[in-house]
Amino acid sequence: MPRGSKSVNRPPTPEPEDQQRELSLEEDIRLKLIQSGTEQRLKDLLVQLLLEAGWTDNVRERMRDAYTARKQSGQVPQPEDMVKEVRSFGRSTVPDIVKAELLAELRDFIS
Secondary structure (H helix, E strand, C coil): CCCCCCCCCCCCCCCHHHHHHHHHHHHHHHHHHHHHCHHHHHHHHHHHHHHHHCHHHHHHHHHHHHHHHHHHCCCCCCHHHHHHHHHHHHHHCCCHHHHHHHHHHHHHHHC
16 A cells, blocks of 8 residues: 555544544533433442342452452452452443443433
């Protein structure tokens, strides 16, 4: 491919004003979520759904296992390291039903 030509597989880079508009829309939605109290309600709903799904127990068990493994290997478990180790597990195991419920709530709020 000649130098300076555009890649066919990559979408065009948005113009700076387009990026600003997206950020401002996101900021506007966040502000309205906070002002209306919906943000806190959604956080509470998230906690409730994760508890009901058993997700918090799974993450807690994974954290215990990681802590025990580090202790048995003679390492001093550091909180920051433990969070890094378990974070990807936690994010990847959020049940789809929880994601769908929160997305539906956000869509209702935005519309």
